[in-house]
Amino acid sequence: MTSLILDKYKDKFGQVILNEEGLFELIYGGHTLDHVKAEKTQNTEQYNYYIEEYDLEKNEITYANNKELTEAQFVIKCVSNWFMPDVYKTLNVYEFIKNLVKTDDEKQRIAIEMTMFEERKMMNVLRFLIYLVDIMRKNKIVWGVGRGSSVASYVLFLIGIHKVNSLKYNLDIKEFLK
Numbered sequence: 689m690t691s692l693i694l695d696k697y698k699d700k701f702g703q704v705i706l707n708e709e710g711l712f713e714l715i716y717g718g719h720t721l722d723h724v725k726a727e728k729t730q731n732t733e734q735y736n737y738y739i740e741e742y743d744l745e746k747n748e749i750t751y752a753n754n755k756e757l758t759e760a761q762f763v764i765k766c767v768s769n770w771f772m773p774d775v776y777k778t779l780n781v782y783e784f785i786k787n788l789v790k791t792d793d794e795k796q797r798i799a800i801e802m803t804m805f806e807e808r809k810m811m812n813v814l815r816f817l818i819y820l821v822d823i824m825r826k827n828k829i830v831w832g833v834g835r836g837s838s839v840a841s842y843v844l845f846l847i848g849i850h851k852v853n854s855l856k857y858n859l860d861i862k863e864f865l866k
Contacts, residue, residue: 694706694710694724696710697710703725703752704724704725705725705726705727705752706724706725706726706727707726707727708726708727708729708731708732710726711726711732711735711749720747721746721747721748721749721750722747724750725750725751725752726749726750726751726752727751727752728751728752732749732751735748735749736748736749768812770812770815770816772815772816772819773819776815776816776818776819777812777815779815779818781802781805781811781814781815781818782798782802784818785798785802785843785846785847786798788846789846793855794842794855797842797855797861798842798843798846800861801841801842801843801861801865802843804861804865805843805865808865814843814847817844817847817849818847821847821848821849825848832850833850833851833852834849834850834851834852835850837863837864837866838850838864839852839854839859839864840854840859840860840861840862840863840864841854841861841864841865842854842855842861844864
């Protein structure tokens with residue numbers, strides 16, 4: 689039920705930002721305010737004041753940043769805030785990938801792809817994908833063999849995102865990183 693309520697309040701980036709009506713719907717429906725953000729209004733400030741003033745065992749309302757982000761700013765904000773352990777945040781992706789290859793053809797291909805990933809400022813994405821695959825393997829979670837243009841990436845194959853060896857099948861990385 690909660691997800692149906694929250695879906696109505698998604699912004700253009702898929703973030704849920706509730707107005708007073710949405711908050712009212714959650715509160716009076718017996719739902720918590722965990723992990724939701726709301727518009728800052730006089731009524732929501734008053735609600736938070738009383739929660740704190742009377743030390744009530746209710747969640748205070750967390751406010752959304754009302755500043756409108758461009759799509760590019762939103763992407764930068766998301767990419768810079770990946771949740772992953774520090775060891776992955778500081779991982780040298782190129783060295784990690786380089787240690788997985790043996791032949792000159794493989795080395796040449798990863799050099800091309802890594803340059804393309806770096807140009808697109810996608811190193812944190814690769815770090816997160818390495819973390820994700822490690823977590824899935826550790827927890828014995830099954831994931832797909834690959835789909836779409838991502839199978840054109842040999843780096844993603846080496847990380848374990850998909851099972852299609854794009855070098856073997858001569859798939860052009862440009863099909864993925866257009």
